[in-house]
Amino acid sequence: MKKYTPKLLINYLIKEFNISLLIFFFIIFSLILLTVFLEEIIYFRDKDIEKVFFFKTLFLALIKTPSLIITMSPFIFLFASILFFVKLIKGNEIIGINLSGLSHNFICLVPALYSFFLGIILILVISPFSSQLYKYYESVKQQYSNNDNLIIMSTTGLWLKEKKDNNIFIIRADNIKDQNFKNLKNISIYKFENNKFINRMDSKNSVIQKNKWILKNVNILNDDKNIQSKDFIYNTNINLDNLKKFYSNSYVFSIWNILDELETIRQRGYYGQEIVITLNKYLSLPFFLFTMVILSTFFTIKIKNKFSNFTYSSFGVIAGIVIYFLNDLSIAIGKSGKLPLELSIWVPVILIMTMSLYSLIKEYD
Numbered sequence: 377m378k379k380y381t382p383k384l385l386i387n388y389l390i391k392e393f394n395i396s397l398l399i400f401f402f403i404i405f406s407l408i409l410l411t412v413f414l415e416e417i418i419y420f421r422d423k424d425i426e427k428v429f430f431f432k433t434l435f436l437a438l439i440k441t442p443s444l445i446i447t448m449s450p451f452i453f454l455f456a457s458i459l460f461f462v463k464l465i466k467g468n469e470i471i472g473i474n475l476s477g478l479s480h481n482f483i484c485l486v487p488a489l490y491s492f493f494l495g496i497i498l499i500l501v502i503s504p505f506s507s508q509l510y511k512y513y514e515s516v517k518q519q520y521s522n523n524d525n526l527i528i529m530s531t532t533g534l535w536l537k538e539k540k541d542n543n544i545f546i547i548r549a550d551n552i553k554d555q556n557f558k559n560l561k562n563i564s565i566y567k568f569e570n571n572k573f574i575n576r577m578d579s580k581n582s583v584i585q586k587n588k589w590i591l592k593n594v595n596i597l598n599d600d601k602n603i604q605s606k607d608f609i610y611n612t613n614i615n616l617d618n619l620k621k622f623y624s625n626s627y628v629f630s631i632w633n634i635l636d637e638l639e640t641i642r643q644r645g646y647y648g649q650e651i652v653i654t655l656n657k658y659l660s661l662p663f664f665l666f667t668m669v670i671l672s673t674f675f676t677i678k679i680k681n682k683f684s685n686f687t688y689s690s691f692g693v694i695a696g697i698v699i700y701f702l703n704d705l706s707i708a709i710g711k712s713g714k715l716p717l718e719l720s721i722w723v724p725v726i727l728i729m730t731m732s733l734y735s736l737i738k739e740y741d
Contacts, residue, residue: 382478386486393487396460400452401445408444413437419517440513442506443627446498446661451696453491453665457672458692460487462685470677480677481736488669488732495662503658504630511628534560538614544568545612549582560584563591565610574598577608587612626654634658649711656721664725670732671695678735699724 416433445452464470464483473483536547550562560582567574575598579591589610596608629637629651638651675691683691702724710720 385473385478389483389486390490392463393456393460393490396456396463397452399459400456404448404452405441405445408448409437409441412440412444436513436516439509442502443510446503446506449495449498449661450664450668450699454668454672454696454699455692457487457491457669458676458688461672461676462688465677465682480673483677484670484673484736488666491665491669492662495665499631499658499661504632507628507630507633514628536614538612540613542569543574544571547614560589563589565591577610579608587614626650629654631655631658649717652717653707653710653721656718660722660725663729667725667728667732670735671728674731674735699728702727 413434416436420429420433461483464473470480470483534549536549538545538547544567546566546568548564548566549560561580563577563579563582565577567576575596577591578595578597579593581592583590583592589612591608591610594608626634634651634655638648638655672692672695675695676688706715706720706723709715710717715723
């Protein structure tokens with residue numbers, strides 16, 4: 377039994393693993409950037425930005441990509457691990473390391489524990505940066521939305537701005553009722569014409585039917601006079617799906633503020649399933665990256681046969697598809713209420729980690 381840590385070998389393994397990580401980071405980054413860039417081109421093709429079209433679309437694609445990279449990081453680490461271990465196999469370095477008295481488990485644990493550490497860095501350091509970029513991305517996209525709407529949520533409620541012709545409407549709602557976005561409570565609508573206040577409408581309850589907001593028992597304040605109305609129909613261009621997306625857009629939250637934002641959203645009457653999912657994905661990410669490295673050893677250094685690079689790649693693709701499907705299936709079960717939502721995020725991680733621990737304690741010939 378060695379009484380010292382072979383620092384030189386650890387440094388070498390980490391260096392080689394970093395090279396594999398960088399290779400697949402740039403591959404995935406390029407694919408995401410290209411996909412998002414094409415999406416932005418389609419979105420902005422009818423907008424009035426001819427002079428800066430290429431710069432604007434590329435810039436927005438760049439600032440959106442970091443958030444998507446964090447989402448795709450488990451697959452980056454999976455494929456990077458396969459490449460790393462295949463390089464060791466092809467170079468016959470596994471045998472040399474074993475002859476020095478170190479086991480397969482040592483070779484597995486070095487990049488796995490390193491990945492766990494990188495996962496912590498991703499969540500604590502990178503996610504705040506990527507969330508701020510995504511917030512800016514959303515604000516820029518809103519400037520070019522067709523109906524010139526603005527949505528803001530604060531401790532005073534949900535605020536919306538809508539521009540129609542020369543009129544500007546400022547809408548405030550306390551919260552939603554029973555997590556149903558078609559029912560807003562305590563609505564106030566302020567109407568401005570040429571920056572001059574015209575009137576205000578107050579309603580305790582409303583029912584949203586596509587582009588029509590039916591306000592119940594409306595009180596209209598006009599020229600210091602109160603006018604009572606049983607019902608009032610407010611025609612709007614505000615898309616209900618955009619309102620839902622604002623509540624559920626978890627990319628704008630980092631690990632440092634997500635709990636506060638979740639509490640604020642729940643005060644507005646919405647449980648925030650998507651934000652709960654993102655929070656638990658953040659918490660589980662270091663463990664997920666750890667298990668991705670161990671999983672990759674199942675069809676690389678822990679089998680006796682050597683395969684072609686194409687075969688190893690096929691193993692990785694199949695594993696990635698299975699993991700993606702397992703994640704989505706587990707989350708869908710959690711959303712349906714058949715499994716606690718928080719647990720539904722951890723189930724795939726726990727399953728893969730169980731396999732990993734079994735692999736680590738198993739004796740090899």
